[in-house]
């Protein structure tokens with residue numbers, strides 16, 4: 129049975145509803161989502177119809193229709209602005225995160241009347257540092273190119289952490305690379321934009337070693353049967 133995840137932080141806000149769905153679960157019928165391209169692009173819901181007509185990875189909800197993203201191992205990030213009652217959904221893998229999609233979404237929300245301290249940010253299930261191996265040359269390139277001045281915020285370790293909450297085998301090293309913490313990068317980026325640390329929540333659920341049986345995770349890409357996307361959605365209700 130699929131199990132979706134709800135953020136305690138967002139659940140405390142009475143004016144919205146949200147969920148990080150399990151693989152194969154469908155978002156609400158009226159949900160708006162984009163043609164995702166690992167881009168830094170952010171659009172408003174009013175400019176994003178029909179569904180999947182825009183190439184963008186950040187989507188701001190200005191009305192009451194749910195906005196959604198679909199992910200495999202990338203970060204699904206849901207954002208609530210309690211000042212203007214806007215919401216946002218962001219799809220951020222490593223390339224999208226470094227390209228600035230989360231930063232751009234936070235800044236556009238603030239241009240539209242939010243303030244960093246009015247934002248609550250929930251980072252949903254994604255590949256964790258327990259299972260996300262990156263080649264050292266990739267790290268070196270980030271450090272050299274320093275996209276969006278983010279090189280100083282990346283967190284990685286030469287040692288793979290044991291995940292005590294794993295329900296299946298963790299990823300096995302293949303490149304003698306490093307173990308990269310993508311959720312923590314998102315948190316540090318949001319903090320640099322001024323969002324208070326207490327208003328940023330990481331699910332601590334790794335899609336590789338902690339997801340349900342039918343959920344998508346990196347190792348499924350090694351098999352022909354493929355994987356199913358997970359939808360995450362958020363909507364203003366009041």
Ligand SMILES: [Zn+2]
Nearest residue numbers: 258259334337
């Ligand atoms: Zn893991």
